[in-house]
Amino acid sequence: MRIRLDISYAGTDFSGWARQPGGRRTVQQEIEDALGVVTRTGRTFELTVAGRTDAGVHARGQVAHTDLPEELWAAHGEHLVRRLAGRLPKDVRVWRAAPAPPHFDARFSATHRRYVYRVTDHPGGVDPLLRDHVLWHNHPLDEAAMNEAAGPLLGEHDFAAYCRRREGATTIRTLRELRWERRPDGILEATVVADAFCHNMVRSLVGAMLFVGDGHRAPEWPGRVLAARVRDSAVHVVRPHGLTLEEVGYPPDGLLAARNRESRNRRSLPGAAPAPGCC
Structure with a gap:
């Protein structure tokens, strides 16, 4: 069972x-x-x-x-x-x-994954008690600029520019949420929600946002990188310790079988040839 x-x-x-x-x-x-x-x-x-x-x-x-x-x-x-x-x-x-209910599959039944990346721009660095969970960015960050940059990334796109390619796998994903909020203690949290993620996608997106937040790139830059569909050497994959998988969502039990079939379908963008692989 x-x-x-x-x-x-x-x-x-x-x-x-x-x-x-x-x-x-x-x-x-x-x-x-x-x-x-x-x-x-x-x-x-x-x-x-x-x-x-x-x-x-x-x-x-x-x-x-x-x-x-x-x-x-x-x-x-x-x-x-x-x-x-x-x-x-x-x-x-x-x-x-x-x-588990009938047709449940931890991977293919999932409708979304929610990650949170935590970073501080405090000039003194990271609270030692949080050092394994928060990245220190040694420049002031403008969360409004980062949220502006996030807009064009939402929706279904080919995220090849923000993923490490894997043989036989598609890089098409639906990004449902990408927003920055500053907590009362000054820590910035990036909430990232998608149906699924390809390798290094969240950490690459955060890396691009940080370049906007500290003024090294304009808010339009992450969207231009996305449209190019090729890896940009300026997009840094930030360190992993700031990232936490917070939630995995599933549909009602009666929809699990349909979700499994949908997740296994090959994805392609309108007008494009079907992409190899699944999810």
């Missing part, structure tokens, strides 16, 4: 979500190994995740699923979260484990 897991982790000491060769520490490996221990099987129950975060990226609202034998869930399900808490390291938690 399919089990949904709701997960959070501090990405500082992880080499990303996905298992990697060479013994690098990853979130997937920690959870899968812990599942094998607490279910007393020693087996690897593979996790499918909503979004594969990079090394150093955090998550508060990550979602994954795994398929367990029904008898195993009957024997261990009631105590699984508590037992995982006793086995997992302190920088990763499973907050909920429950049977």
Whole structure:
């Protein structure tokens, strides 16, 4: 039976979500190994995740699923979260484990992912207690200019200029929200929401916005880069530690099957040839 897991982790000491060769520490490996221990099987129950975060990226609202034998869930399900808490390291938690509805897929059923990137332009730097979660930008930032620059990026576009290409994958995405707000403590938060993200997309968008915010580029520049559809050497991929996956959204249970089909469709822009890959 399919089990949904709701997960959070501090990405500082992880080499990303996905298992990697060479013994690098990853979130997937920690959870899968812990599942094998607490279910007393020693087996690897593979996790499918909503979004594969990079090394150093955090998550508060990550979602994954795994398929367990029904008898195993009957024997261990009631105590699984508590037992995982006793086995997992302190920088990763499973907050909920429950049977998923029919057709649920942590990756393909998702309707949106919401990330937040946090940065401070305080001349004194970052609060030491927040140093693993907030980027220091050593120039004053104009959030109004960054919000102006964000406008042309919203909607469905080919984000090739802001993504690291992967063989067989499309770079067409629908960016639903990109806005900057300054908190009372002075920290700037960029909220970025899309149906899905390609590799390095959020960190590249933030890098472009910061160039506008500190006056090195005009607000029109990120839109021109987007329209060019090629990587611009001036677009910096900012460091990962300021980024947190805050939420993954799903449709009502009755729409899960339709969402799965839609997510697997190849995407193309109007008037363009279909792009390879999915999501």
